[in-house]
Amino acid sequence: MWAFLGRPECILCLSSALCAMALLSNNEFSRLNQTHLTPLLLINRKVGLQVKDSQFTLEGFPFRIISGTIDYFRIPRNSWRLSLRKMQAGGFNTLTTAFITMASQSGLWVILCPGPYIGSDLDLGGLPSWLLKDPKMKLRTTYKGFTKAMNRYFDNLIPKIAKFQYKKGGPIIAVQVENEYGSYYMDKKYMAYVKTALVSRGIDELLMTADDGVSLRKGHLENVLATVHMKNIKKETFGDLRSIQGKSPILMMVYTTKSFDTWGTLHQTGDAQMLLKDVHEMFHLGFSLNFYMFQGGTNFGLIGGAQSSEGYKPVVTSYDYNALVSEGGEYTVQYREFQRFFHSVTDSHLTVQPKTTQMFAYQPVTLLYFMTLWEFLPNLVKTTKSSKPLSMEQLRVNERSGQSFGYILYETVIFSGGLITSRGHIRDRGQVFLDNIYIGLLDQSNSELLLYKDVSKKSQILRILVENQGRLTSGQDINKERKGLTGDIYLDKSPLRPFKIYSLEMNNIFIQREFPNSWQRVTSQVQGPAFFLSYLKAGDPPQDTFMKIQGWGKGVISINGRSLGRYWNIGPQETVFVPGSWLQPGVNKIIMFEELKGDEKIHFSTKAQLGH
CATH class of the missing domain: 2.60.120.260 (Galactose-binding domain-like)
Known part of the structure; x- marks a missing residue:
């Protein structure tokens, strides 16, 4: 008993006083009857998500949030609806995300995270890099250069999403104000400013903050529910929660067993059994929770960020994250285990289980062409001259x-x-x-x-x-x-x-340009930096696959003018996910930019190889 309380990694350490928060006093779970609390059934709405003592309520009925995170920008658009169906079939009732229109149709509520900073291991935490044109920029503060951009962003975004709030018939039951600001905390006025920016534009559902254990107090806002990320949770964390907001429900807003991978390090793996034990314990204690990630996906288009806790370490292209659904959309053993558990403790409607995603290993591409970077440069008409x-x-x-x-x-x-x-x-x-x-x-x-x-x-x-x-x-x-x-x-x-400067952004617009007709056939390994051209022949309909980078050095890959992301032979990642929805029946154009040395073939696999 109480495996959650004594987790060996000391990620979570709850005091014995926490036991008093438990809604149940023994090891048996009372089944949660929430079948009537779904977006498709709640037509006449009066009271949205609220806090009542130590539990959430929806329309006045006790409601346990069982949520998962999916980042829409890491999943191919054609797969969004399927991912949501897998989430609902798994026993989840809520989606934590920044996209909403399909959620209610899949029987899911939404906790919306509109930013402007979202973190999520993205480049600059999802903020646009043009903000740094200002040499005095202070991101995530009330600095005028930042608030001007934020207000313009909210002016465009909020009118589009406000109509999807619960009280207006939509799926949004809560909105998170910023993200983990307590660990940043450069401006004590900033969080209140963001809250006002949201409320004044029409956001009127339950507001939340989310912080790790040691930053709760700094990230908290008055009259806003504080939720917890699992990092740095200590014995004092729940005392802080109680002193901040009294007796209230606990929402573990980020729960996971692992972290993202970075280039040149070992592949991070999670402990599925520990995860299951922890979730059992959280349910026993009456917690609501959010799985980060339900489906991780891919850092398409070079959007991955970097961490600096132990020196600068950039994030790999795969964002599989040991999620319940894999990068390519396949069910994992953990998914099946949690599906059984959630269905055993909730009176959820049985739904048709979406079919498992099928991968396909295409025949190796053996006909390749190349063009050195130096041969390509004269075609860049827009260059910059600077002293x-x-x-x-x-x-x-x-x-x-x-x-x-x-x-x-x-x-x-x-x-x-x-x-x-x-x-x-x-x-x-x-x-x-x-x-x-x-x-x-x-x-x-x-x-x-x-x-x-x-x-x-x-x-x-x-x-x-x-x-x-x-x-x-x-x-x-x-x-x-x-x-x-x-x-x-x-x-x-x-x-x-002085300097002549060439912009080589390697985004979709860059790759979709007309390359000069001076490709040469690859007959042996080619020294980079160079562009490589090849063609993949796909059937009808095209299927998902993984491109193997064995034999290649370092660079970026695109297919049909869409960037798949980076590859690098230092690992741990050894394959790059290719969505079937990005392919077309027949011939598909592959462009690779190789920095070091290219191979003579491109191989494919049905399995992701993310390291050991």
Whole structure:
């Protein structure tokens, strides 16, 4: 008994006083009868989600939130409805997300997380990088430059979602104000400002905050329900909750057994049995909970962020997250176990179980073509000339909103050799080339490189190809997360001048351009940086698959003009998910940008290989 109270990792440590909060006094669960509390059955609505002592109520009836998170931007649009059906069939009654229109049709309520900051291990926590054009920007504060952008965002968003609130016949039963602000806390007035911004525009359902155990007090707002993320929960956490808001229901807003993966580290795995024991215990104690993630999905289009708790570590492309439904949409053993458990403790309607997702291993692609980056550059008509380096955010591209993702190439002329020093101005990874020949690497751990000039030449072209590997997703240092060359680069002690700058964003618009007709057939391994072209033939209908990156080095992949994400042979991830809905019957165009060295084939698999 009480496995949850003594979790070995010490992630959760509840005091014996917490036992008094339990709605049940023994090991037997009383079945929850919530079958009448569904979006499809509640037509006449008067009272939405409320707090009554230690439980939630909906229309005055006791209501236990069994929720899961799905990020719409990590799931192919054609799969949204299917993912929601899998959630409802699994015994869940609520979706925590930023998309809502399909939820009620699937019998799910919605806890809406409108931001503007959402975290979620995204580049800059989901905030747009153009905010950092302002050198004085203070993100997530009442700084005028930020609130102006936030108000414009809410002016556009809230009128579209307010009509989906519970009292207006929609599925939204609660709205989260920002996310984990207590751990950031740069401005004590900010959370109240966000609350007012939401309420004044018509949000009138139950409001919530969400913070980890040690940040509850800083992130809390008066008359707003505080919910808990499982991180840093200690004995004192529930005492803090009680002192903040008295006797109230406990919603474990983020519950998970693992974390995201980062490049060059071991694959994170969870303990399914520990997860199940914890959820049993939370139910015994009367908790509501939200699984993060129900289905993790994929960091399509280079949207993954980075963490800095143990040095800069960028997030991998897969966001499988050991979720109940896998990256590709397959049921896991955990899903089946929780489905049985939730159906055993709730009087939920039995629904038709959506069929399991089928993967397909296409035949290897053996006919490839390539074009070096240097051959491609003359086709970039929009370049920037500058006397000194400009960061991605400072470029006057994308209607002057700057560059968000991908690569940026800096080109200058040198007349002598010497020691190149970056002084910390490379963000994040810079490959150095002299007359198209690779010289070495500059990054956050290597700031110097010795350069030998060819004495037979009066001058040589020096190029630095810099990759944005992902902006920090949290912490106060997000205000410094400009990418590219963020300051001067020195040759000996003189700053390099001037520069020709190429934007290589590698987004869908970039990939969809017309490439020059100068492709050469691959007959052996090709040294990067280079673009590779190949074609995949799919049947009707096309099926989901995984592309194997064995034999390739590092780069990004797109198919039919849509970015699948990054790959890197340092692992742990060894496959990239290819949604069947992004394919078409017949011929499909694959474009790869390979930084290091390309292979002669592309292989496919039915199984994700995310590391060991």
